[in-house]
Amino acid sequence: MAAYGGIRRAFFRPTCSVCSCSSAAHLIFLRGIATRLFVKAGVSFSTTDATFKEAFSKYGEVMEASVIRDNDNGRSKGYGFVTFVTSDDAIKASDDIDGKVLDGRVVFVDLAKPRRQFNDSMPVARTA
DSSP: OHHHHHHHHHHSOOOOTTTOOOOHHHHHHHTTSOOEEEEESOOOTTOOHHHHHHHHGGGSOEEEEEEEEOTTTOOEEEEEEEEESSHHHHHHHHHHHTTOEETTEEOEEEEOOOOOOOOTTSOOOOOO
16 A cells, blocks of 8 residues: 555656646646636726736736626626736736735636637537
8 A cells, every 4th residue: 555655646746836736727837838817706897908917017027918898888897817928927926916906806816727619510409
């Protein structure tokens, strides 16, 4: 049993020095493939893309910052995405801004997950 534990630790050790996790999304993020953050639950209705970018640019070079808006009235939906040039800057921003106040509201930051790809050629089953 002890040998099994040693083998398991050798092959399945956590690879992240920041948070000791080994999830697939986090590993992709750390390899520099994805440097996008999801800012959820608390982006103020008055926050613009420019103020969003300014708030996150303290932590590194921001490629894109967008607040998701409602198509009907143009008001913020309360969340957005920030894309950094390097993953180190994104991790630093995620750690520092998570749970802090931005434009009068508390925001929570998480790693953005890749979009799910759907096969459009397959018919969708519908029930009556």
